[in-house]
Amino acid sequence: MKKSTTTKINILFPYMGNSIGGSHISSLILVKNLPKQYHPIVLLHKRGPLANYLVENNIPYIIEEKLVTDSNGKWQYMCAFTQFTNLLKRLKIDIVHTNEINMHTIWLLPAFFSRTKHLWHQRTPGPNKSVYLSFLSSKIITISDYTKRTLPIFFGNKIEVVFNPFIFLKNDKKLSSEEKYTNLNLAWIGNFHRRKRLDVFINVIGELEKIHNIPPINAHVYGRPLEPISGEIEELIAKKKLKSKILFHGFVSDITSEINKIDFLIAPAEKEAFGRTIVEAASMGIPIIANKEGGHKEIIIDKESGVLIQHNEIDNYVTSIVSLIENSKFKNELIKKAYDFCAQKFSINTHILHITKIYKSLIN
Helix, strand or coil, rough: CCCCCCCEEEEEEEEEECCHHHHHHHHHHHHHHHCEEEEEEEEEECCCHHHHHHHHHHCEEECCCCCCCCCCCHHHHHHHHHHHHHHHHCCCEEEEEEEHHHHHHHHHHHHHHCEEEEEEEEECCCHHHHHHHHCCCCCEECCCHHHHHHHCCCHHHHHHEECCCCCCCHHHHHHHCCCCCCCCCEEECCCCCHHHHHHHHHHHHHHHCCCCCCCCEEEEEECCCCHHHHHHHHHHHHHHHCCCCEEEEECCCCCCHHHCCCCEEECCCCCCCCHHHHHHHHHHCCCCCEEEECCHHHHEEEEECCCEEEEHHHHHHHHHHHHHHHCCCHHHHHHHHHHHHHHHHCCCHHHHHHHHHHHHHHCC
16 A cells, blocks of 8 residues: 555664774664654664664663564463564554664564565675575665675565765865874774684784884773673784784774774774775875775775775785875875765765665565
């Protein structure tokens, strides 16, 4: 049934609530900027870091802690099944838009059996077992062509690529900088997972410290420490004698304010679905040096809008950083092209136009 043009479309955005990362931020930018004919309802299953972020950003939400969230506990989940379907009916939900793997699997069947449209937003590379359930979804969105290619080919036209949204505030000072560095501030941003390759960043700093004709280095690490990576990194720092050089900031909710303070972003992550911090850095005029893999290649054109490093080769990171320090003209060309490319491709307006077109197709 077609929805009346004067009736608001209710969209449920459920989250577990116990963590926050780039995927959450991307989806909540959408929530905050949807046109008036859409009514987003943010639901948390647990109180935690995400609730704090929602409060800080004035995003209303509801808590439903009594709903069973372990779909592996099949009997408990099936017993609670009617609670999910009743909630969808009570809130008059038109579309369930899920953004986390556990939310996909928990909300897919209630949406399917209550005849509510379900939008599966795949934000990590596949394949995994749960992704095969998405054939029951009304639509599948991926955040990059790289992510799309990792999913089963038989999904065909059911999958659509929609890039993440970003805010672009032009920083003319950064886009035409001729500054002479008194200190060199390099940054790594991410969760402490092995594929994020914080070890590569530490090794790059270690090699840069051996070069005497560059400014003193401050190496900034942003992200919540997690074991066993945290312990391994502490050992590596001790081995390289870099304790005074590595500055741990923990998780920072407003990472853009921190990015504005740095001189270079180093992004060595492997199998990255997209690379949110890379676009955030580009939006603020920060030069980017990244691993040549995954979604990075859809954001950066090598030697045109940033530098891509094959196989995370440490020496190539080092020579690229030194080259950009010494050649401000080339660095500024990279910065400007990165800003222009990303502002055109990853703007909020582009994202919202694409997503609302999908919403309309589901409702109609």
